[in-house]
Each structure stands twice: as structure tokens, then as C-alpha cells.
Amino acid sequence: MVVPLKPLRLAKSRLAGAMGSALRPRLALAFAQDTVAAALACPAVRDVVVVTDDPTAGAELAALGARVVPDAPAAGLNAALAHGAAVVRAADPRAPVAALNADLPALRPAELARVLGAARAFPRAFLADAAGIGTTLLAAAPGAELNPAFGGPSRARHLSSGAVEIPLTGVDSVRRDVDTGADLLAAAELGLGPRTAARYADRYAAGMQATAYTYESETRSGSVLLDDGTPVEFDAPAFDAGGLRLLRPGQRVRIETEGEGPARRITLVTLQTF
Ligand SMILES: Nc1nc2c(ncn2[C@@H]2O[C@H](COP(=O)(O)OP(=O)(O)OP(=O)(O)O)[C@@H](O)[C@H]2O)c(=O)[nH]1
Ligand SMILES: C=C(OP(=O)(O)O)C(=O)O
Numbered sequence: 001m002v003v004p005l006k007p008l009r010l011a012k013s014r015l016a017g018a019m020g021s022a023l024r025p026r027l028a029l030a031f032a033q034d035t036v037a038a039a040l041a042c043p044a045v046r047d048v049v050v051v052t053d054d055p056t057a058g059a060e061l062a063a064l065g066a067r068v069v070p071d072a073p074a075a076g077l078n079a080a081l082a083h084g085a086a087v088v089r090a091a092d093p094r095a096p097v098a099a100l101n102a103d104l105p106a107l108r109p110a111e112l113a114r115v116l117g118a119a120r121a122f123p124r125a126f127l128a129d130a131a132g133i134g135t136t137l138l139a140a141a142p143g144a145e146l147n148p149a150f151g152g153p154s155r156a157r158h159l160s161s162g163a164v165e166i167p168l169t170g171v172d173s174v175r176r177d178v179d180t181g182a183d184l185l186a187a188a189e190l191g192l193g194p195r196t197a198a199r200y201a202d203r204y205a206a207g208m209q210a211t212a213y214t215y216e217s218e219t220r221s222g223s224v225l226l227d228d229g230t231p232v233e234f235d236a237p238a239f240d241a242g243g244l245r246l247l248r249p250g251q252r253v254r255i256e257t258e259g260e261g262p263a264r265r266i267t268l269v270t271l272q273t274f
């Protein structure tokens with residue numbers, strides 16, 4: 001398994017917002033740690049090679065048991081993946097290889113095993129991301145070139161390059177890459193790996209700011225748009241200072257508000273997921 005990771009200081013720029021910028025590199029590292037730990041725990045994975053120039057990430061991921069190699073080409077994501085595959089095949093020319101994004105914090109080893117099992121039937125096969133636009137995994141059988149074409153709408157590119165799309169259902173954790181706050185919320189619904197879960201709690205415990213919300217008194221429901229772009233739906237009475245509101249089964253947020261009316265600031269001061 002080849003996992004690419006850009007320098008943490010540059011990672012996850014789409015996790016916008018004040019809190020995002022403060023925690024973003026640590027969240028990106030936690031995503032990578034949970035992704036690599038799950039891949040290493042997968043019975044279908046022989047070893048994980050991480051391609052990164054980030055020294056902190058390299059040390060942390062090597063400590064989990066991954067092999068870490070520098071991003072020698074330093075020419076973007078696909079060059080990094082091709083380089084990782086070449087490193088693997090320099091040692092074992094007949095090795096099957098697969099590329100896996102480093103931002104799958106809900107990854108389950110059993111679901112990854114199912115995807116790799118399905119991929120084995122084809123020379124090249126890939127799994128589309130949850131949005132059906134990108135790619136989270138691309139596999140190449142022994143003798144087949146990986147020929148990665150990741151980036152943005154990569155599903156169409158992998159299809160046109162002749163890779164077969166893996167149509168499996170029930171492998172959501174392998175499709176759930178996290179680029180935005182909304183992606184992170186969706187991954188939290190699936191169940192985050194331990195390192196990301198800890199950062200996620202940090203992110204809320206430190207106080208998440210939200211400046212926009214809607215509240216429909218008739219339906220007693222609405223949504224809060226956090227500053228990092230995460231939409232949080234709720235079905236609860238109107239906000240009041242310090243009230244505990246049930247936002248989603250299993251999720252509680254303590255909310256404080258300042259000012260009056262729709263423009264009032266809502267401060268989410270703690271999140272307890274249980
Ligand atoms: N080694 C290496 N990994 C990369 C490079 N570019 C992207 N990646 C990794 O490839 C995966 C998908 O890339 P992106 O979704 O663009 O990474 P990202 O951190 O989400 O970037 P943005 O959200 O676009 O700021 C992530 O694991 C990245 O860390 C690169 O140039 N070299
Ligand atoms: C790299 C990819 O994802 P994203 O750019 O959305 O992170 C991809 O889907 O190929």
C-alpha cells in the first residue's frame with residue numbers, strides 16, 4: 001500500500017476557519033495516523049509505504065510500522081505515488097500495489113480488505129470517493145502499472161485510463177476522505193479513528209465559533225454553519241445561553257449566544273459525542 005502525504009503545514013487547506021488553521025496540521029497528521037494504522041491492521045495489506053517529506057509525519061508514521069520514503073520527485077501527488085510504487089517494485093517486481101489517500105480517518109481494516117479483494121480481479125481497479133467524483137484507492141495487479149491520475153475529479157480520469165471501478169457497497173469508510181468540515185462530520189458519523197477523535201474533541205472543546213444559523217420555529221429545527229464550513233443540523237428548541245441542545249442522536253453541544261436576532265454569534269463551547 002502506497003500512501004502519499006504532503007507537508008502538514010500545507011495540508012487540508014479546505015478545512016477553513018479560525019479553528020481549522022490552528023488545528024489543521026494536527027488534524028491532517030491524525031487523519032494520516034488513523035489511515036495508516038487501519039491499513040497496517042488490514043490482513044490484505046503486506047506493508048505500507050508512506051511517501052512524504054514531512055519529518056514529523058514521517059517519524060510518527062514510521063512509529064506505527066509504516067516504511068517512510070522521501071518524496072524524491074517532489075512533483076505532486078501522482079509523481080509521489082508512482083515513486084512509491086517504484087520503490088515497492090524495486091524490491092519485489094511482481095508485487096501488487098495500491099495507492100491510498102492519507103485522509104481516511106474512519107478507515108476500517110475489514111472494509112479495506114473487501115475493496116482489495118475485489119480489486120484483485122482486475123489489472124487496475126479503483127474505488128471512487130463518497131462524492132463519486134474523486135478516488136480514494138487505486139490498485140494495480142502484478143505486472144500492471146499503477147498509472148495514478150489522482151486530483152479533483154479523478155474518477156473520470158481513472159475510468160478513461162482503463163481502470164475498473166469497484167462497485168462495492170458497505171465500504172463507506174474506504175470512500176470517506178476528509179477535505180472539508182462537512183466531510184469531517186460525515187466521517188465522525190462513521191466513527192473516527194482514535195487519533196482523529198481526540199483532535200476532533202479538542203477542536204470543539206476549545207470552542208468552535210459559528211456566525212450563521214437558521215431556526216424554523218414551526219419545525220423546531222435548523223442548522224448552524226460553523227466557521228470552518230461544517231453544517232450542523234439540529235432539531236431542538238431555540239438556542240439560549242448555556243443550554244444543552246441535542247443536535248443529533250449521540251451528539252450534544254453546549255451553546256452560548258451573544259447578541260440578539262439572526263446575526264447573534266453562537267459559541268459552541270463543548271461537544272460530547274457518546
Ligand atoms: N507526497 C505527496 N503527497 C501529496 C502531494 N499532494 C497531495 N498529497 C497527498 O495526497 C492526498 C490527497 O491530496 P489532497 O486532497 O490534495 O491533500 P489535502 O491535504 O487535502 O490538500 P488540500 O485540501 O487541497 O489543501 C493527501 O493524502 C495529500 O497529503 C504531494 O505533492 N506529495
Ligand atoms: C486527490 C483526490 O482527492 P481530493 O483532491 O479531493 O483530496 C482525488 O480524489 O483524486
